[in-house]
Amino acid sequence: MTYRLKKGDTVLVLSGKDKGKKNKIIKVLRAEDRYVVEGTNMVKKHQRPSQKFQGGIIDMPVALQGSKLALVCPRCSKPTRVGFSTPEGGEKVRSCKKCNEIIDKV
Ligand SMILES: [Zn+2]
Structure with a gap:
C-alpha cells in the first residue's frame, strides 16, 4: 500500500471553509x-484545567479527508496529483503529474 x-x-485545501489554504x-x-x-x-474546544493549562477555549485543527487535499509540488509549487513510479533498479518514488519531477521516495 502506498x-x-x-x-x-504542503497541501492545498480543495473544499470546505478553508478552501484555498496552503499549509503543512x-x-x-x-x-x-x-x-x-x-x-x-480549526474548531474551538473546551479544555479542562490541567497542571500545564489553566483551562478555557482553545483552537484545535481537525483532520481533513485526503480527498479534500492536493499536494503542492515542492519542485514547481503547483497543486498536483501524485504519481508513483519505480526507476529501474531503484526504490519507488512519488512524482508530480504537472512537472514530472520526482518528489521523494515513498
Ligand atoms: Zn511539480
Missing part, C-alpha cells in the same frame, strides 16, 4: 485517510 500524502507535505500536514491518520493540516479546519 500513500499519496505524508507528514511534512502535521499529523496523519492512515487508517482513515485523514490528515491534520496546520492552521486549517
